[in-house]
Amino acid sequence: MRRADITSVVLLLAFTALVLFMPATAPLFHWLFPENPRPVFLRASFVDLTLAHAQLVALSAGAAAAFALAIAVFVTRPEGREFLPIAGALAAVGQTFPPAAVLALAVPALGYGEAPTLLALFLYSILPVLEGTITGLNAVPADAREAADGVGFSPAAKLLRIELPLAAPYIVAGLRTSVIIAIGTATIGSTIGALSLGSPIVEGLAAENTAYVIQGAAVVALFAILVDRVFEMLERRFTIPSRSESPASRPRRATAAAAR
Amino acid sequence: MIGFDAVEKSYGGQRVLGPLTLSIPQGALCVLVGPSGCGKSTTLKMINALITPDAGTISIDGASVQSRSPQELRRGIGYVIQSGGLFPHWRVRDNIATVPRLLRWDEARIAARVSEVADIAAIDGAFLDRFPHQLSGGQQQRIGVARALAANPDIILMDEPFGALDPVTRAALQQELARLHRGTGKTIVLVTHDMDEALALGTTVVVMQAGEIVQSGRPAEILARPSNDFVRDFVGGADAMMKLLEFRKVQDIVRNGEQASGDPVPPSSTLRSALTKMIATGRTVLPVAEAGEVALGTIHIDDIVAAGKQ
Numbered sequence: 305m306r307r308a309d310i311t312s313v314v315l316l317l318a319f320t321a322l323v324l325f326m327p328a329t330a331p332l333f334h335w336l337f338p339e340n341p342r343p344v345f346l347r348a349s350f351v352d353l354t355l356a357h358a359q360l361v362a363l364s365a366g367a368a369a370a371f372a373l374a375i376a377v378f379v380t381r382p383e384g385r386e387f388l389p390i391a392g393a394l395a396a397v398g399q400t401f402p403p404a405a406v407l408a409l410a411v412p413a414l415g416y417g418e419a420p421t422l423l424a425l426f427l428y429s430i431l432p433v434l435e436g437t438i439t440g441l442n443a444v445p446a447d448a449r450e451a452a453d454g455v456g457f458s459p460a461a462k463l464l465r466i467e468l469p470l471a472a473p474y475i476v477a478g479l480r481t482s483v484i485i486a487i488g489t490a491t492i493g494s495t496i497g498a499l500s501l502g503s504p505i506v507e508g509l510a511a512e513n514t515a516y517v518i519q520g521a522a523v524v525a526l527f528a529i530l531v532d533r534v535f536e537m538l539e540r541r542f543t544i545p546s547r548s549e550s551p552a553s554r555p556r557r558a559t560a561a562a563a564r
Numbered sequence: 565m566i567g568f569d570a571v572e573k574s575y576g577g578q579r580v581l582g583p584l585t586l587s588i589p590q591g592a593l594c595v596l597v598g599p600s601g602c603g604k605s606t607t608l609k610m611i612n613a614l615i616t617p618d619a620g621t622i623s624i625d626g627a628s629v630q631s632r633s634p635q636e637l638r639r640g641i642g643y644v645i646q647s648g649g650l651f652p653h654w655r656v657r658d659n660i661a662t663v664p665r666l667l668r669w670d671e672a673r674i675a676a677r678v679s680e681v682a683d684i685a686a687i688d689g690a691f692l693d694r695f696p697h698q699l700s701g702g703q704q705q706r707i708g709v710a711r712a713l714a715a716n717p718d719i720i721l722m723d724e725p726f727g728a729l730d731p732v733t734r735a736a737l738q739q740e741l742a743r744l745h746r747g748t749g750k751t752i753v754l755v756t757h758d759m760d761e762a763l764a765l766g767t768t769v770v771v772m773q774a775g776e777i778v779q780s781g782r783p784a785e786i787l788a789r790p791s792n793d794f795v796r797d798f799v800g801g802a803d804a805m806m807k808l809l810e811f812r813k814v815q816d817i818v819r820n821g822e823q824a825s826g827d828p829v830p831p832s833s834t835l836r837s838a839l840t841k842m843i844a845t846g847r848t849v850l851p852v853a854e855a856g857e858v859a860l861g862t863i864h865i866d867d868i869v870a871a872g873k874q
Contacts, residue, residue: 445652447645447646447647447648447649448649448650448651448652450614450645450649451643451645451648451649451650451651451708452651453614453638454612454614454638454643454645454649454721455638455639455643455662455663455666455711456634456635456636456637456638456639456663456666457635457666458635461666466651469653470651470652470653544652544653544695544697
C-alpha cells in the first residue's frame, strides 16, 4: 500500500470516528475548557450535520457543474464562440461577490435557511468548473479535432467521444476546486439558519464556546481533505498514461493540477 | 474519378483558390505540390467537404460531394494528416478501428480488420495496445495510415503526411506508400510542399501557385518541360536534369548487340545510377546485362546526355 493510501485511510477513520462519536470527546474538551458547562455541541448530531452539509454541497455544486459544463460547451462551439468573453466575465463577477453579501441579498427574496445558502454556493461553484472545462476543451489538440472531423464524427459524437474525454482531467480539476470551496463556504449558511457543519462554529462564536468552534472546524477540515483526495484519485483516473510507463500502469501524479 | 469543375474559394473577400478545374483518374497517386498558401490543402479538404467551395462543383465518380451528408462522405474516404492526428486517449487498436466503429461493424470483423491493416501498414502487433504518445513519430504516422485504410475506402487523402518526420523515416514511409499504392490500386491524393517528394511518389503531379494550377502531368514531363520559370525553379532549376535521369531506364537507350568491358548495369536501373557507375569506374561505356546473364548491349554516356536534354 502506498503512503498516500495509508494517510487517506487514517484520515477517513479519524473523520468517521469524530462524526459518529463526537459526544465521546466530552472529557477531552472538558479538560481543555474546564469552565465550559457544555463542552460538546449537542443541538444536532454530527451525523445529521455532516449529511446536511454534504447535501448542501452536492446539490449546489452539482447544479453549478452541470450549468458550467453546458455553458462551457456552448461557448466553445462555433455557434457560441462570440459569447466566450461574456461567460468568463459573468462567472468572474459571481466569484468576486462575497458569500456573505449573496446571503444578505438572497434572504429577503428566499427567506432564511437552505434556499439562500444553495443560491450562494451555486454562484460560487460555477467559475472553477467553467474555467476548467473551457481550458480543457481548448487544450484538445487541434490535429485530433481535425482528424475527428476528417474521419466522419458528427459534431455531437466528436464532443462526447473525443473532446470531453480529453478535457476530463481539466474538468475534474475544476470540479475539485469548486467542491472544496463549497465545503468551506457552506458553513456560512448556518448564519442564516441552514443546518450544516457551520452550525457548531456559528453558535460557538456567538456563545463564546471555543469547543464548539473547534469541533465544527475539525470535522469540516477533515471532510474537505477527504473529498480532495477522492478528486485527486479521479484526476489520475482520467489522465492518459505518460510516455515512460507501460500501458497497464497509471501515472502517479495528476498533471491536470497544472491547469489551475 | 475525382473531378473539380470551376471551383472557387475566397476568405474575407480575398480569393485563395480557383477557378480550378482538375480531374484525378481512378487509381492515380496525385500529388498537389506548391509553396505555403498556394491552395493545395484547401483543394484537398474540399474533396471530403471539410471546406465547402464558394462556386463550382466537386464530384466523385460523377456524384457531387456537396449533395451528400458530410459525415457519411468522410467515412468513405481515408484521411491522413501531418503528425498522425491520432486520438491521444485511445489505444492504437481503437484509433485504427475508428471508422469501422463509426460504420457500426461488429467487433469480430473490426478486430480482424485491425490486424489486417496493421500488417499492411507494417505496424508491430505489440504496439496495438499502447497509447499513441508512447510511439515515435514514424510509428504514429503508420497508425494514421492504418486508420485511413481501415474501412477500405477507394480514396485516401493525405495532407502533408510526412512533413513532421525525420528524413530517414520519411524516405522509408514514402517507399511504403508507393508500395501500398501499387498493391491496392487506391486513388490517393497527397499534398506536400516538397517537390522531391512529389516527383518521387506521384503518378500525376499538380503544381499549384497562388490558388491556381500552373502545371500538371507525369513527373518526367514536369521535369523535362516545366511550363514556366516558377515551375522550373521549383523543380530545382538545372538540377532538374539530374532528377529527370531517375525517371528514365537504361533499357530505353541501350545499344543492342554491342559489346563493352566493365561492370554491367541491369537494364531496369535508372540512367542516374548508370551515370553514377560510369563516374565511379571512370568509363564512358558500360555493358548492359541482368546479373549473371549474357550482355544485351551497351550504354553510352553520349546517349545519357542526349536523353537528359529531351
